Amino acid sequence: MRIQPSQSVDNTSYQYYVDLLQLVLDTTSDEYGPADIVTLESSLSQSRGFFMLKNEQLDVYWAGTSIARERDYLAVTVPLVGGLLGNRVPVIMRNRLSEFAKITTAEQLQKMVACQGSQWPDSDILEFNGYRVERVISFSLMYTMLEQQRCDYFPRGINEAHAEVDTQGHETLMVYDELILRYPLPMYFFVNKQNLLLAQRLTEGLLLLVNNGKLTEFIMHHPTTASIFPLSRYQHSRVISLENAILPANVVERAHNNWIGFPKE
Template sequence: MVGLLLTMAPAWCALNVVYPRIDERPPDDYGYKVLELALAKSGVPHALSMSKVKMNQERARLLLERGEISVLDAGVSADFEARYDPVYFPLDRGLSGYRLLLIHKERAPDFARIRTLGQLAEMTAGQGPGWADIKILSAAGIGVKTAEFASLFRMVNAKRIDFYPLGADEILPLLERYRAQAPDVVVEPHLALHYPFARLFFVRKGDQELRDAIHAGLRKAFADGSLQKLLDLDIRLRDNLRERTIIQLDNPNLSNAFRQIPREYFHLP
């Protein structure tokens, strides 16, 4: 397996960094692009590659523990913070805390009437196994059913769940990618969820050199504006969130370390 995943680095490289090729993410997902930018800004000699083998997120977590990949990015959770070494910088500047809803087109009138969390809690959401969002939604009183990523699109299409919340930055390309499996699914046009959240990079326990290189590079990219330019969050948030009713949820699972991330690193529309 190692031979399939890793690419040998030149002898001069201090860091040989392998990023997982995740099944459900598009090839141009910004996680890899942000990592590439951060390592370039860090000034640390490195070789960055993507794993040759595709995998789901659960497999990526296991391979990170084994050292067969070097880093992954995922939504912040207490479990991940205990299991790996986090890089405490929101690589998406918190945009993943804004969620739009995939629904069956025939359910649009039902969702158009929703204005409060209590009304939304009458609906059932779908999430992937082990996702940090499950605890957030459940704590807010929203019922959750879990299934594999692609299956959730089919479940919305079959009305087996009422809605499937996804990040405002990713929902449209993901819906188009799975359109054949979900021909009757649309993005609900009136609502958005928001809770304190972010995607973080996680490295294997004890890999302080890589963790520090990524952190330093992200801070430099933020300071010179190249991170903001890469993410282009202003346009995305304006297009996705204007005129929507935003339902605020608490996130009871945030660690003190996450709460201490400087507010300036988050985009606050």
């Protein structure tokens, strides 16, 4: 089972998806047989990862969904982190805390510049909603640019931010979780359109984990995501809701039974 490598040592959430994929494969091994995960060596941009998936050089690729991605690939439509990914918190420089503490409206935040992945759906979503975005091709470079104050903040999913900022070398950064940018963006496993058997295996495995409660348990106890619970800690955060214009029309409906994140508005 060929998968993408981590984009950077800062990308601590990578291991979450590897471990979840292994759990799904183990859960379905009696019916489908054993499977070994093989990680490719070279780091991939999202466009390169999807290109390799289309050309059968990768077997599984995980990413936020979009209309175009579900058109061109088979999406396993079970959100891998429930509703958490679309709740973004700014990673900021510690010395700018007082500045961000004064932000109470979307208009104030729109004057600032967000570092964001050049090929991530998030960049399109932010720009569609009137936010200024510095598109960056390299994951690790985004944190470097933030530390060099070449952008003002780096929006990360609440399931990602704390684990990444806690890595060595980010002492000047902090997660400002008093402010949440919220938009629907489920993270899915994607496979080649011809690989129907693998899509079926991943779907069955994930749905089994949802129905027996083990996916929620996995999210709540994995080292990458455990520190964000209980979610009640965010009940007093200021929430700015954004529209996701590239979201497939039925995505919220299909996610209804698999949603463990914040209550839908």
